[in-house]
Amino acid sequence: MSQDAPRPPWHARLRGPGAAGAVIVTGMVALAVAAPLIWGGTAERIDAAAILQGTSPAHPLGTDNLGRDLLARVLVATRLSLLLALAATLIGAVAGVVLGALPSVLPRRAARLATDTVNALVAFPGLLLAMFTAVVTGLGARGAVLGIGAAIAPGFARLTQTLAARVAGADYVAAARMLGVSRRRILTRHVLPNIAEPLILNLAQAFGGALLGLAGMSFLGLGVQPPQYDWGRLLFDGFPRIYVTPEVALGPAAAIALAGIGFNLLGDALARAAARTPGTGRERAAPPVAREAGEPDPGAVLEVRDLTVTFPGGVTPVRELSLTIAPGEIVGLVGESGSGKSLTAAAIGGLVPYPGTVTYGALRLGGRDVDTLSDRELGTALAMVFQDPLAALNPALKVGGQLAEVAVVHEGAGRAEARRRAVDRLGHVHLPEPERVAARHPHELSGGMRQRAVIAMGLMGTPRLIVADEPTTALDVTVQRQILRLLREVVDETGAATLFISHDIAVVGELCDRVVVMYAGRVVEELPADRLADAAHPYTKALIASLPDLDTDRARPLAGIPGAQPAPAGVGLGCAFAPRCALATDRCETERPRLAARGGGRRVACWEV
Numbered sequence: 001m002s003q004d005a006p007r008p009p010w011h012a013r014l015r016g017p018g019a020a021g022a023v024i025v026t027g028m029v030a031l032a033v034a035a036p037l038i039w040g041g042t043a044e045r046i047d048a049a050a051i052l053q054g055t056s057p058a059h060p061l062g063t064d065n066l067g068r069d070l071l072a073r074v075l076v077a078t079r080l081s082l083l084l085a086l087a088a089t090l091i092g093a094v095a096g097v098v099l100g101a102l103p104s105v106l107p108r109r110a111a112r113l114a115t116d117t118v119n120a121l122v123a124f125p126g127l128l129l130a131m132f133t134a135v136v137t138g139l140g141a142r143g144a145v146l147g148i149g150a151a152i153a154p155g156f157a158r159l160t161q162t163l164a165a166r167v168a169g170a171d172y173v174a175a176a177r178m179l180g181v182s183r184r185r186i187l188t189r190h191v192l193p194n195i196a197e198p199l200i201l202n203l204a205q206a207f208g209g210a211l212l213g214l215a216g217m218s219f220l221g222l223g224v225q226p227p228q229y230d231w232g233r234l235l236f237d238g239f240p241r242i243y244v245t246p247e248v249a250l251g252p253a254a255a256i257a258l259a260g261i262g263f264n265l266l267g268d269a270l271a272r273a274a275a276r277t278p279g280t281g282r283e284r285a286a287p288p289v290a291r292e293a294g295e296p297d298p299g300a301v302l303e304v305r306d307l308t309v310t311f312p313g314g315v316t317p318v319r320e321l322s323l324t325i326a327p328g329e330i331v332g333l334v335g336e337s338g339s340g341k342s343l344t345a346a347a348i349g350g351l352v353p354y355p356g357t358v359t360y361g362a363l364r365l366g367g368r369d370v371d372t373l374s375d376r377e378l379g380t381a382l383a384m385v386f387q388d389p390l391a392a393l394n395p396a397l398k399v400g401g402q403l404a405e406v407a408v409v410h411e412g413a414g415r416a417e418a419r420r421r422a423v424d425r426l427g428h429v430h431l432p433e434p435e436r437v438a439a440r441h442p443h444e445l446s447g448g449m450r451q452r453a454v455i456a457m458g459l460m461g462t463p464r465l466i467v468a469d470e471p472t473t474a475l476d477v478t479v480q481r482q483i484l485r486l487l488r489e490v491v492d493e494t495g496a497a498t499l500f501i502s503h504d505i506a507v508v509g510e511l512c513d514r515v516v517v518m519y520a521g522r523v524v525e526e527l528p529a530d531r532l533a534d535a536a537h538p539y540t541k542a543l544i545a546s547l548p549d550l551d552t553d554r555a556r557p558l559a560g561i562p563g564a565q566p567a568p569a570g571v572g573l574g575c576a577f578a579p580r581c582a583l584a585t586d587r588c589e590t591e592r593p594r595l596a597a598r599g600g601g602r603r604v605a606c607w608e609v
């Protein structure tokens with residue numbers, strides 16, 4: 001599996017303007033620390049003999065109305081200017097992140113209100129918002145800081161919303177949702193740590209903006225009041241003399257401009273260097289709707305009847321699908337790409353992406369309608385294993401911590417006990433040195449080790465159903481076989497019912513007890529895996545025929561199935577396979593065959609066989 005190359009350290013990524021920004025910022029910080037200690041006395045010394053002077057060797061930037069040296073005052077003001085900007089930035093960032101994160105934890109209506117509020121605030125001019133807040137909260141440094149914080153917050157809120165929405169679609173967040181982890185915990189443990197980097201980088205840019213904003217407020221007389229002084233206040237005091245002794249205003253103006261440029265350059269460079277943040281795939285899941293009651297099947301762990309998944313525009317990728325899985329049984333769901341296998345799995349786990357809708361006659365786990373199961377019950381009873389184990393694990397957390405979370409969330413286990421169990425489960429899936437694996441991050445493990453870790457995560461609860469969606473597709477052949485063996489072992493041990501999704505009928509035939517063949521959203525054949533040679537449906541036969549065997553002439557192209565599967569919106573009235581079927585008759589074109597029992601546990605939907 002390919003992995004991202006390790007990133008160079010920060011300092012190596014800062015070149016040109018970014019490096020200049022870093023130098024300016026470092027200088028400013030050093031000045032903020034040292035200047036009041038070195039020039040504090042000079043800045044406060046009143047000299048009646050040197051009132052309102054211009055440039056002179058003793059006072060390069062002149063003096064103020066009490067004869068105090070303005071160069072010393074500009075240098076000393078660095079500390080207050082930076083501290084106020086820091087306070088405003090932190091207030092704005094914290095308020096913004098909280099506001100931006102709210103839609104992820106609030107119920108749907110309240111979340112919409114929070115989003116609308118952010119949208120309205122972002123559209124409001126920042127300086128007006130700052131001045132309004134400053135006037136309401138009182139003139140002075142405090143009011144100015146709150147005002148600038150208020151002006152910064154909407155930008156952070158919007159950034160948080162955008163980043164959180166992207167991470168919310170990741171497989172590991174879907175997996176956490178499946179495990180019944182609360183929305184608040186998903187936010188703090190899975191979403192925020194993974195969006196922290198761009199948020200922190202944005203702080204540097206926001207800081208530059210806050211510095212300029214505060215200087216502007218002080219310059220307008222809304223900010224720092226005497227005897228305190230920041231650069232904005234010095235500019236305010238020097239401005240009336242700009243035509244007589246311009247240096248008294250230019251000194252603080254230059255300091256403001258230099259600091260603003262420095263922080264913005266640095267923030268810009270850091271943000272660009274970090275722009276390689278990986279994206280994510282899935283969208284937020286919509287809750288299943290329009291559910292009806294049906295007859296229970298007490299023996300089955302999973303019972304699905306007439307499951308249909310629809311997207312707007314008449315797109316129906318899964319159509320009236322029914323299947324049952326008994327305890328300890330592995331059922332393989334097989335079909336070409338786009339036949340609806342993954343959406344079937346997603347519908348069972350309540351993970352169909354918005355705006356998809358799910359309807360069914362029955363969807364029962366352990367004899368109970370999934371609708372009546374709490375998130376926690378569903379989380380412990382159902383383990384999902386995804387195709388890409390790297391996407392299924394939170395990159396910011398250590399493997400052991402992620403596994404332990406399951407025990408903490410579901411059983412209220414203590415940290416130490418949860419960790420012990422996590423190490424135990426990692427050993428259970430034959431990971432060597434499980435303690436060391438537990439202490440590693442997902443990117444430090446190989447693809448096969450990660451998939452074992454994901455299976456171990458499923459074993460932290462007591463899974464009654466395992467849904468494995470192409471769990472070996474991303475792995476090389478040797479590792480594939482190991483993972484398949486492990487799955488069989490886990491099923492034999494736990495007695496969990498397993499839905500194994502694959503496009504590879506050979507793998508399915510080897511691992512599974514029963515095979516369900518899907519075509520264009522429907523089941524076309526179902527049969528015991530050891531009777532694959534007796535498959536009746538022309539599509540199943542074609543799938544088997546397209547497999548290479550020992551006698552296959554490797555120099556010739558594979559016996560592929562001619563034609564293409566119809567798109568989910570383009571399935572007609574008749575048999576969807578008819579256009580590709582050598583046996584098709586007029587009846588196949590106009591009338592859809594229903595699944596009919598053929599004895600020996602076989603069901604086939606075909607008029608001609």
Ligand SMILES: Nc1ncnc2c1ncn2[C@@H]1O[C@H](COP(=O)(O)OP(=O)(O)OP(=O)(O)O)[C@@H](O)[C@H]1O
Nearest residue numbers: 311315317336337338339340341342343344353568
């Ligand atoms: N969010 C969506 N909106 C609209 N159509 C979708 C969406 N997700 C999937 N589909 C459609 O549903 C069909 C079935 O998708 P699904 O992912 O279930 O197929 P699959 O059999 O698992 O294929 P693969 O092996 O490639 O994953 C596809 O044709 C796809 O275009």
